[in-house]
Amino acid sequence: MVTTDTTPTTRPLPSTLSLSLARTRLEVREFFREKEALIFTFFFPIVFLGIFSAVFGDGDFGNGVNAATYFTPGMIASGIFLSSFQSLAMSIALERDMGLLKRLRGTPMPPQAYFAGKIGLVLVTSIAQIVLLLGISGLLLGVDLPTEPARWLDFGWIFVLGTASGSVLGIAFSVVPKSGKAASAVVTPVVLLLQFISGVYFVYSSLPEWMRGVASVFPLKWLAQGMRSVFLPAGFEVNEPAGSWQLGTGAIVLTVWLVVGLIVAQRVFRWTRQDAG
Template sequence: MTATAAPPTPTWTSMTLARLSVELKEFFRSREQMVFIFLFPMMLLLLFGSVFGGEEIAPGVTFAQYFLAGMVASGILNTGFQSLAMTISIDRDEDVLKRIQGTPLPATSYFAAKVAQVLLVSAVQVAILIAIGVVIYDVTLPSDAGHWGTFAWVFLLGTAAATTLGIAMSTLLRNAKSGSAVITPIVLFLQFTSGVFLVYTQIPTFLQHVAEIFPLKWLAQGMRSVFLPEDFAAAEARGSWELTTGAIVLAAWVVIGLVLAVKTFRWTRHDDN
């Protein structure tokens, strides 16, 4: 008899890609996530753009154009922080994480798949928002590699910070039911103080200083440097885009989120002994 060849041993890459496929299928099958990630930001952009879009906040810059940059930044935060924290918390409550821990899937593959899913979904979301801005609100896309390079590192650093913080926050939530009540006020506070729903320089100074501690302010300002005219930098709080400072703050939050995620993450429910 001819011996049956043993199936090839799964590699880390193959297991990660398989897990990514599962993550994407679960995401696109969830109506709630689809509405929250795609439809809700589009509705906000269209709503605020319709009500305040034509108002000029600086020569040649309308509120709708300013708001687009904030919504792109906010979308990255929502996908990587709010949505990810909630979905992981739900998986923990339903013992999905516990079952995954008992499989041969390496923990690094699981988290790599989560990060890849956030990157892909965020990229689609951002592309949709930019398309709306260009078609409806006359946002002019940059034509040089420098601005697109800025967009790339702001997007990647911002996504990394939001993702690591989302993983860390998922453990701080005692259960998925209370998750929305905990996370939503945090996100709303950051949105209103970081130049998303309001022009940043019109926010009280002490709230500006608070917002400067957190990633969303620097995400939004970085995106404004990409999509708004170069001379708008003079209208920023300190008269420049402060891209170096933004990169440092975002990178610091990546490290903070990573440390918190590694130190606090748990695969089982808080009441599971």
């Protein structure tokens, strides 16, 4: 007598890593389908670099540095902050308002995969944006890119700390907007204010002392200053208010904001709207 086993077989659930990669691919596809995100996050620094280069031309910013060379590091820092803090704060607030986060929380997908997908989005868009910025700067605007390995090592840790701190702060700040529609009105002014006082749109040393003092509390100032240390000529640090790049101080400030952002995000993050109970 022949018997057949009709016991249903259960497939193992996908690993957190595979789910994280899948979420990253989904996040990237959705990001590049959104025209608003492309214009105001991805292409925004690139457009402004072109505008500043055209307006200031070959004006000397000190040590023979022209407008394109001076503003390139600031636009890189701005792009990282837009892709991390602004993008995550706005997109998560919108997804919470639409009920998407609540539905995702009810699936077997681990929360880590959701956040890994967001961070993966930040890394992909930031790297793509930087490559495009550097390509335009070097090929079209005549900016001399650094060739010393030490400078690119500095670029690496500044990029990692900048994207990490911006990402966790964006996740934490996503609870501030009361609705998805209000996210842009709440987040964008904060980002613009920090860009204006952090040496992204102006020569940092020309800003009032009190404004520089306020900017030094926040991460974007140190991200922009760190990028200037990578892309501006040797000796240019004498034009900084402190007379040096203060890379050690910048690393400490960015690390502190990373830790603070992680703690705050863990405590305040919500999967549902505040009025949902």
